[in-house]
Amino acid sequence: MPRVGLTELVTLSRVVASGQLLRYRGGEQGFTTRFETKLAAQLNVKHVSHRQQRTSALISALAAAGIGPGDEVLVPAYTWVATAIAPIAVGAVPIIVDVDESLTIDPEDIKRKITPYTKAIMPVHMLNLVCDMDAITAIAKQNKLIIIEDACQAVGVSYKHRRVGTIGDAGAFSFNQFKNLNSGEGGAILTNNDRLFTRARMFMTWAAIRVSTLSRQTSQSSPV
Numbered sequence: 001m002p003r004v005g006l007t008e009l010v011t012l013s014r015v016v017a018s019g020q021l022l023r024y025r026g027g028e029q030g031f032t033t034r035f036e037t038k039l040a041a042q043l044n045v046k047h048v049s050h051r052q053q054r055t056s057a058l059i060s061a062l063a064a065a066g067i068g069p070g071d072e073v074l075v076p077a078y079t080w081v082a083t084a085i086a087p088i089a090v091g092a093v094p095i096i097v098d099v100d101e102s103l104t105i106d107p108e109d110i111k112r113k114i115t116p117y118t119k120a121i122m123p124v125h126m127l128n129l130v131c132d133m134d135a136i137t138a139i140a141k142q143n144k145l146i147i148i149e150d151a152c153q154a155v156g157v158s159y160k161h162r163r164v165g166t167i168g169d170a171g172a173f174s175f176n177q178f179k180n181l182n183s184g185e186g187g188a189i190l191t192n193n194d195r196l197f198t199r200a201r202m203f204m205t206w207a208a209i210r211v212s213t214l215s216r217q218t219s220q221s222s223p224v
Helices: 006-018 031-043 054-064 082-089 107-113 133-143 194-204 208-221
Strands: 047-051 072-076 093-097 118-121 146-150 170-174 187-191
Touching (some): 031 047, 047 194, 118 133, 187 194
Parallel strands (some): 072 093, 118 146, 146 170
Antiparallel strands (some): 170 187
């Protein structure tokens, strides 16, 4: 487990000393926004939206993708409970799929578990072990399914020169104290889809898009 010490204390003191703990109303381009921007650049993904932890990232991603009551979401049998809880939180039904010898979701069992109610697949890259994303992507494309990657235990890991969490329609990271990249607690949604990103931001804070838009307009109209 990572050790927390003086470096973290000094960094945290910079946040407190700034006097701005909000994301909006003066907090634009603050520590959180800069973190999102740098992480997006590092992972070569268009959008990163920070969350308070992994579960909320998964829930927000599902809600943003339009998953809701009556829909089925395929999740692996070997995962942390949050992967199955997230679909329940949006009213959907988690359907358990077997894992193969890689300890990740089995593409062949995915095919067997698809029904007319299936709307999404949630592959989980457990313990830095990467799912067969080529096979999963092909299945999803053939069946018009959404892919929400749970990459919470594989932050920074690559699959064929692409970072996990950026391959599907959306991905989720965890930054708790036991993860590859940690902030004590935290999470993030990753996506290249503009609409999904906007909906995810609105799910987090209903006024997020309007407030950030007004802030940009104000900045652009201000005299230099």
